[in-house]
Amino acid sequence: MSEHQSVVERLEETVKAVRARTSITPRVGVVLGSGLGAFADTLRGVEKIPYAEIPHIPPPKVIGHAGNLCFGHVDDVPVVCMQGRVHLYEGHPIWQVVHGVRVMARLGVSCVLVTNAAGGVDPTWAAGDLMVVTDHINLMYHHPLIGPNEEALGTRFPDMSNAYDKALRAKLAAVSEHEKLPLREGVYAGLLGPSYETPAEIRMLRVLGAQAVGMSTVPEVIALRHMRVPVAALSCITNLAAGVGSGELDHSEVEAIAKARREDLQRLLRGWIVEAGKP
Numbered sequence: 227m228s229e230h231q232s233v234v235e236r237l238e239e240t241v242k243a244v245r246a247r248t249s250i251t252p253r254v255g256v257v258l259g260s261g262l263g264a265f266a267d268t269l270r271g272v273e274k275i276p277y278a279e280i281p282h283i284p285p286p287k288v289i290g291h292a293g294n295l296c297f298g299h300v301d302d303v304p305v306v307c308m309q310g311r312v313h314l315y316e317g318h319p320i321w322q323v324v325h326g327v328r329v330m331a332r333l334g335v336s337c338v339l340v341t342n343a344a345g346g347v348d349p350t351w352a353a354g355d356l357m358v359v360t361d362h363i364n365l366m367y368h369h370p371l372i373g374p375n376e377e378a379l380g381t382r383f384p385d386m387s388n389a390y391d392k393a394l395r396a397k398l399a400a401v402s403e404h405e406k407l408p409l410r411e412g413v414y415a416g417l418l419g420p421s422y423e424t425p426a427e428i429r430m431l432r433v434l435g436a437q438a439v440g441m442s443t444v445p446e447v448i449a450l451r452h453m454r455v456p457v458a459a460l461s462c463i464t465n466l467a468a469g470v471g472s473g474e475l476d477h478s479e480v481e482a483i484a485k486a487r488r489e490d491l492q493r494l495l496r497g498w499i500v501e502a503g504k505p
């Protein structure tokens with residue numbers, strides 16, 4: 227691995243290594259967030275490649291995040307899943323945080339669903355609610371496209387007016403109705419973390435128009451939109467955010483709620499993949 231490699235050179239190296247390990251050409255990509263990784267184990271004929279065996283993808287260190295690139299099928303749809311992701315707050319350079327989704331794009335997926343665990347900013351919501359992301363606010367004070375633009379990936383100034391694809395969102399809504407799983411909609415505020423927010427910060431986010439808050443997703447969505455890959459995102463509201471609910475926030479609570487909604491989320495993901503994967 228060289229310090230002097232460009233993002234595109236690194237991507238090509240990773241894609242070559244991945245292609246040597248699987249014959250599956252994925253049509254749909256899914257990023258599995260905190261506590262949601264078990265979905266990858268339900269893929270038919272799942273093939274797992276540990277991140278540690280793939281050049282340039284660092285293994286995640288957060289409890290609840292496995293680190294495997296997984297290939298398999300849902301019905302007839304070939305899928306690639308990131309079972310676990312790395313976060314900016316772990317100290318990785320931002321190109322590495324988005325490397326996995328860029329690899330998915332280079333493998334040829336036609337769309338990506340990004341999932342996450344998030345805090346609920348709206349006091350009328352409850353832990354366990356599921357939310358389709360309609361838009362985001364980047365409050366990470368960082369950006370994956372800083373530096374010389376990689377023209378081979380996309381334009382210098384990518385449009386973000388429809389970052390969360392309407393047609394893909396409609397498919398999530400249709401599956402949720404069919405599965406009788408209520409879905410909320412809202413704006414995701416991405417913060418750097420790793421401390422949870424203060425109640426004053428959460429009040430600020432409410433004024434800004436956010437319904438959910440988390441520490442991931444935004445860099446990945448920007449990198450995918452740069453490459454013009456259609457994206458949808460789904461948040462599992464694992465807790466009411468600081469000062470909205472009562473009591474202290476704890477990562478074990480986040481994991482427990484994500485686990486409790488696992489079966490429902492898996493039904494939603496499966497249904498969505500079948501729809502999104504139609505040629």
Ligand code: HPA
Nearest residue numbers: 343344345439440441467
């Ligand atoms: N804040 C930020 N990130 C989160 C939260 C939260 O309350 N819950 C899960 N991820």
